[in-house]
Amino acid sequence: MINPVEQIAAARRRLKQVAALRAGLTLALPALTALVLAATLDAIGEATWERAGYALTPARLGGLRTALALAGVVALAGCALMAWRAWREADDFIEAAELVDDAVGGHQEIVTLASLADPAEPPAQRELRTPLFPLLWRRASGYLERFDPNGAFAFEVRRPLVRSLPIAAAMVVLLAAVALALVRPPSAEQVQARKLRAAAQQLASSPSSADKDLAAKILAAADALENPKLPPPEKLARLAEAMSELQKHEQQGSSPQQSAKNTSGSGNGKNNSGKGAGQGNGQSQDSGNGQGKSQGQGQGANQGNNPNGPKGKEQIVELQNDLSKAQAQVESGAESKNNAPKPGHGDQGNALKPGSNPNKSGGAQKPDAMAQGNIPLPRPDASAKGQLPAGGTKGGKNDKGGHGDTHLGEFPVAENFPRFYKPGEGPAIEIHDARYVLFRLPTEVVSASGGKLVPDTNRPTASVPYANVPLKAERLDATPQERQLVPPRYRDLIH
Amino acid sequence: MGAAPQITPTERVAEFRRTFARAEAEVGKVIVGHQDVIRKTLTALFAGGHVLIEGVPGLGKTLMCKTASDALGLSFKRIQFTPDLMPSDIVGTQVLTEADGRREFHFKPGPIFAHVVLGDEINRATPKTQSAVLEAMEERQVTVFGMTYPLEPPFMVLATQNPIELEGTYPLPEAQMDRFLFKVVMGSPKPEELREILNRTTGATTHTAQPIFPVASAPVAIEQLKALVREVMVAEPLERYVIGIIGACTPNGPGAIPEVSQYLRFGPSPRGAQALILCSKVNALLDGRVSVSYDDVADAVVPALRHRLLRNFQAEAENVSTDSILDQATKRLKKPRA
Numbered sequence: 001m002i003n004p005v006e007q008i009a010a011a012r013r014r015l016k017q018v019a020a021l022r023a024g025l026t027l028a029l030p031a032l033t034a035l036v037l038a039a040t041l042d043a044i045g046e047a048t049w050e051r052a053g054y055a056l057t058p059a060r061l062g063g064l065r066t067a068l069a070l071a072g073v074v075a076l077a078g079c080a081l082m083a084w085r086a087w088r089e090a091d092d093f094i095e096a097a098e099l100v101d102d103a104v105g106g107h108q109e110i111v112t113l114a115s116l117a118d119p120a121e122p123p124a125q126r127e128l129r130t131p132l133f134p135l136l137w138r139r140a141s142g143y144l145e146r147f148d149p150n151g152a153f154a155f156e157v158r159r160p161l162v163r164s165l166p167i168a169a170a171m172v173v174l175l176a177a178v179a180l181a182l183v184r185p186p187s188a189e190q191v192q193a194r195k196l197r198a199a200a201q202q203l204a205s206s207p208s209s210a211d212k213d214l215a216a217k218i219l220a221a222a223d224a225l226e227n228p229k230l231p232p233p234e235k236l237a238r239l240a241e242a243m244s245e246l247q248k249h250e251q252q253g254s255s256p257q258q259s260a261k262n263t264s265g266s267g268n269g270k271n272n273s274g275k276g277a278g279q280g281n282g283q284s285q286d287s288g289n290g291q292g293k294s295q296g297q298g299q300g301a302n303q304g305n306n307p308n309g310p311k312g313k314e315q316i317v318e319l320q321n322d323l324s325k326a327q328a329q330v331e332s333g334a335e336s337k338n339n340a341p342k343p344g345h346g347d348q349g350n351a352l353k354p355g356s357n358p359n360k361s362g363g364a365q366k367p368d369a370m371a372q373g374n375i376p377l378p379r380p381d382a383s384a385k386g387q388l389p390a391g392g393t394k395g396g397k398n399d400k401g402g403h404g405d406t407h408l409g410e411f412p413v414a415e416n417f418p419r420f421y422k423p424g425e426g427p428a429i430e431i432h433d434a435r436y437v438l439f440r441l442p443t444e445v446v447s448a449s450g451g452k453l454v455p456d457t458n459r460p461t462a463s464v465p466y467a468n469v470p471l472k473a474e475r476l477d478a479t480p481q482e483r484q485l486v487p488p489r490y491r492d493l494i495h
Numbered sequence: 496m497g498a499a500p501q502i503t504p505t506e507r508v509a510e511f512r513r514t515f516a517r518a519e520a521e522v523g524k525v526i527v528g529h530q531d532v533i534r535k536t537l538t539a540l541f542a543g544g545h546v547l548i549e550g551v552p553g554l555g556k557t558l559m560c561k562t563a564s565d566a567l568g569l570s571f572k573r574i575q576f577t578p579d580l581m582p583s584d585i586v587g588t589q590v591l592t593e594a595d596g597r598r599e600f601h602f603k604p605g606p607i608f609a610h611v612v613l614g615d616e617i618n619r620a621t622p623k624t625q626s627a628v629l630e631a632m633e634e635r636q637v638t639v640f641g642m643t644y645p646l647e648p649p650f651m652v653l654a655t656q657n658p659i660e661l662e663g664t665y666p667l668p669e670a671q672m673d674r675f676l677f678k679v680v681m682g683s684p685k686p687e688e689l690r691e692i693l694n695r696t697t698g699a700t701t702h703t704a705q706p707i708f709p710v711a712s713a714p715v716a717i718e719q720l721k722a723l724v725r726e727v728m729v730a731e732p733l734e735r736y737v738i739g740i741i742g743a744c745t746p747n748g749p750g751a752i753p754e755v756s757q758y759l760r761f762g763p764s765p766r767g768a769q770a771l772i773l774c775s776k777v778n779a780l781l782d783g784r785v786s787v788s789y790d791d792v793a794d795a796v797v798p799a800l801r802h803r804l805l806r807n808f809q810a811e812a813e814n815v816s817t818d819s820i821l822d823q824a825t826k827r828l829k830k831p832r833a
Contacts, residue, residue, distance in 0.1 A: 098732060112730035112786035130726040132785040135504040139784070 004110065004140040005117050007147060012096035014149040016087050018156070023086035024079040025160035031075030033168040037175055038068035049179060055186035055194070056179070058226055064178060071171070093118045103152040104143045113140040189225050192326040196222040196242075199319050210249055217245040218319065225326050235330045243323045250316055328426050504785065511720050511780050514707060515541070521566035521704040526559045527695065528688035535679045535798050536563055536653065538781075540611075540717070541724050542773035544676020545632055545652040547617075547667075547802060552657060554681045555692075560613045560653040568706035568713030569610035569649065576620035578663065582627030586637040587644075602639060607631050608646060610714065614654040618664045625671055628652060632674045649717045669761070669805060676770045678802035727776035728786045736828075737771050737792055743824040744804060752827045754820050758810035763803035770799040797821050 037044070041064060045056060056064070090096075097114030104110065113136050116129050186194070196218050204215035224230050224238035502510075515537060522533045532548065536559070539546045548556050557573065564571035574585055587605035591598055606612060607628070617625060631637050632652050636645045654675070656667070672678075684692060695702055708716045742750040745762030755762065774795035775787040782791070797818055804817040 094731065107782070107784060107786075107788040107790070108730055108733060109784060109786050109788075111732055112728050115730040115732070116728060128728070130728055130785075132504045132508070132723075132726045132728065135508065136728060136785050 001138070002141045002144050004113055004137065004144050005119065007144040007149070008093060008097045008100055008110065008114050009119070011100045011147075011149040011153065012091065012093055014153045015096050015099060016090040018153050019086040019090035020083040021155055021157075022160045024083035025157060026082060026164050027075045027079045027167070029161055029164040030167040030171055031072050031079055033171050034068050034072030034075055037172070038065045038072060041065050041068065045179075049183040053185060054183035055190055056183055057190065057228075058223065060182045064175075064182065068175065093120060099153070100144070100147065100149075104147055106140065106143045109136060110140050110143060112136060188329050189326065192322060192329055193222040193225040195322045196225070196319070196326065199315065199322060202315065210252065214242075214245050214249050217242045218323075221323070221326070225330065232330050236327060239323055239327045239330065243320070243327075246316065246319055246323065332426060507723050508780060508783060508785060511541075511723055512783060514716075514720060515781060517707045518563070518566050521707060522559065522562045524702045525562040525695075525704055526555055527691045528684050529555070529559065529681060532679045532681050533559065533563070535677050536560070538774055538777045539676045540567070540649065540651050541720055542676060542770075542777050543649070543721055543724075544770065544773065545654070545674060547672070547675040547678040548653060548655045548681055549658055549678060550655070550681030551659060551683070554683070556655040556681055557613060557615055560611065560655075562704045563653075564611035566704040566707060567611075567717060568708040568710045569717070571611045571613070572606035572609035573613040573615060574606050575615045576617045576624070578619060578621060578665075580620045580624045582624050583639075585624065585627045586631065586639055589640050600640075602642065602644065604644065605637075607637060608644075610647065610649055610651065612650075612652050614652060616657055617654040618656040618667055620665065622665055622668060625665065625667060628654075629671055629674065632671075647714065649714055649721065672802045673764055673766050675802060676773070677798040679798055724773065724776050724780060726785070727779050729772060729776070730786065733775075733787050733789065733792065734772075736789060737768050737775075739828050740771065740792070740796060740800075740824065741765075741768050743828045744800060744821065750828070752824050754815075754823045758806055758813075758815045758820055759804055760807045761805040763800050767800050767803045771795050774799050793825060796825050 041061065045061070049056065094111065094114050097111045098108075100106070101108055101110040116126065116133065116136075200215040200218040200222065203211045203218065206212070206215075221238045221242035224235045227235075230238075518537050519530070519533055522537075523530070526533060536546050536548075540563070548560075550556055561571055561573070574580070583605065585605050586607050587603050589600040590603045592601045593599075612631075614628065617628075631646060631650070635648065635650050636643050638644070652675075657664075706713065739750060741763055742748045743752050744755055744759070744767075745751055746756050746759045748755075748762060751762075771792055772787070775791035778791035778794055779785065779787045782788075800821055801817045804820065806815065806817060809815075810820075
């Protein structure tokens with residue numbers, strides 16, 4: 001004969017497990033949701049607000065991630081607490097007997113037996129037993145003969161999970177609401193900082209410790225760049241640090257291979273070929289002779305100098321460019337802040353701000369010396385010096401830097417600088433009462449092999465014809481009939 | 496002389512069920528329908544309580560009581576309550592007798608001295624007379640001229656009252672109402688039952704109930720069965736359930752439902768809880784169990800508590816019955832694991 005008390009005790013153990021699991025699962029889904037959201041916040045951001053052109057500052061992103069992780073941890077702790085409480089509350093012999101009674105249809109005979117035979121009760125409880133107790137015991141045993149606690153009290157995972165689903169959904173909705181409240185259109189500095197971060201992450205994945213150090217510097221510079229509380233000089237200092245670190249890194253990479261430069265000078269360094277040419281000849285628009293030769297030599301030098309190959313070189317140059325841009329943005333931001341008519345005026349952001357006249361001579365309009373000096377200019381070594389193109393700017397692939405004064409000053413750009421300043425970038429420009437504007441026309445692109453013209457369809461072109469010659473005198477007084485003479489992208493430069 | 500054979504609990508329970516079923520069957524030979532009233536009456540008998548039967552005249556209340564006592568082999572007395580009925584007419588009195596030249600007072604027992612006493616139309620007697628039954632019902636003894644006379648067990652009072660013709664009646668005081676274990680209401684018979692009644696009562700043959708116990712041993716046998724009822728076990732959750740019902744029916748009490756607070760002046764006394772448990776125990780035995788279930792309690796709620804609730808003026812004005820209030824209370828108070 002089955003001992004009903006043992007069966008009830010077994011059922012109680014099972015019920016405790018079920019209760020603990022059920023209670024714990026009630027908060028499991030929200031906890032999991034919070035942790036997953038915290039872990040994938042970057043990916044979520046890329047897929048949502050960043051795609052829509054918004055951004056979260058690292059501080060806010062970090063705060064949000066911390067809050068989510070904290071919520072997840074708290075929910076997990078809640079899971080554990082609830083499970084523990086449920087475990088303790090389910091530790092009731094009579095209650096277990098009631099559930100068993102329901103399961104077997106015992107008409108409360110199991111409960112009655114349990115209340116009179118509870119092992120935890122004092123022996124005085126047994127005095128309540130009557131001569132009919134043996135009959136009750138037999139009947140209870142009969143009920144429990146085929147009773148299986150594990151089968152009768154199965155783990156129900158679905159119900160607590162479904163119950164917790166609204167909490168998890170609320171968490172997601174809350175995250176969406178908070179993100180909506182926190183996201184802002186990224187400032188130019190933020191965009192730049194993001195680029196720096198991405199580059200730093202690539203560097204950080206390198207096994208080299210030097211790369212890692214450089215990545216750390218760049219990350220610090222990116223953080224500083226995005227930190228609104230940091231004054232511009234501080235930001236510039238950080239950027240300068242990163243730049244100098246970058247230069248050091250570049251020099252370290254190039255010095256051991258000095259001897260290889262000349263021997264490998266005739267290699268295929270197509271992508272880097274324009275650097276030497278652009279740097280050397282900024283002013284001339286002539287298509288110099290001997291471009292192919294010098295290009296080939298220059299390429300060789302560059303190729304030989306790069307310890308990481310063309311891709312690594314490109315990365316370094318990109319980093320330099322990004323750092324330079326960041327510096328320029330910080331400077332322009334500080335400058336515009338100083339020159340703004342009123343603090344907090346609505347001309348912040350990407351719009352051009354009034355600044356000093358770039359047409360005036362003086363050092364103020366020039367980029368600071370550090371920024372300029374940090375631009376990595378490919379310098380062919382002594383053996384290759386004589387092979388540099390004398391003045392033919394066409395000799396380089398990208399000779400944008402060689403066109404001299406364009407009212408933008410001698411802005412520090414790399415030879416490979418791929419584009420002009422956009423509104424909001426670079427030093428502030430003020431053009432007042434301009435009678436005419438001289439625009440620099442894109443030059444034709446000559447392939448490295450020489451002789452063949454390759455039109456660059458991706459270059460910015462004007463939608464209407466315009467000329468870079470002064471207007472005729474009779475037309476000066478005339479009402480302009482063509483309002484599209486100036487390409488729209490440059491109109492904001494003229495006041 | 497050998498020892499008496501030991502009766503197992505199973506046999507005792509079986510004997511109870513057999514006896515009860517036979518008693519029901521015997522009463523059913525005479526009384527058509529009203530199975531619920533018969534069952535409740537017998538339940539009250541085995542639970543050791545008294546029953547107040549309410550119904551219009553001519554439904555067979557008196558016959559049912561008489562038949563029940565006949566079927567159980569118990570002595571039966573009937574008292575017709577009238578306004579001029581005196582307490583001594585019920586409990587008995589001292590009479591002066593003369594024997595051998597000596598005059599002495601001798602106690603002449605009244606009709607209360609029987610196993611089953613039927614108080615017919617009990618609400619027609621004055622409160623003074625009605626109260627004469629109080630001591631007998633509760634103490635199972637009467638006191639006359641300072642002398643106490645115990646009533647032989649089993650003692651049971653079956654009182655009837657007419658819900659109509661309230662002119663010249665004396666509604667039973669609350670204290671006396673509380674002493675009845677049950678109040679059962681006898682309704683009008685259904686057409687087919689009425690047809691059967693006509694056949695049985697107007698034909699040549701008469702139906703009588705046969706005693707299931709020999710007259711001499713009936714009281715002892717019934718007392719043994721009553722003792723068995725007391726041995727039925729009640730789990731603690733069931734006791735809490737009963738207490739919860741009492742609380743739900745007590746105005747301004749813990750767990751009182753809104754209807755109770757709105758329509759009742761007083762709720763059931765602890766006797767109500769006792770009645771519930773006792774009746775539940777009998778129900779459990781009738782089901783072959785030795786422990787009380789929630790269904791046993793629920794089945795006893797209305798007959799055991801309906802006469803213990805005192806309605807207020809609003810309930811009477813709105814014709815809200817105690818039965819409906821109890822129904823509400825039972826529904827609101829969910830069984831713990833149901």
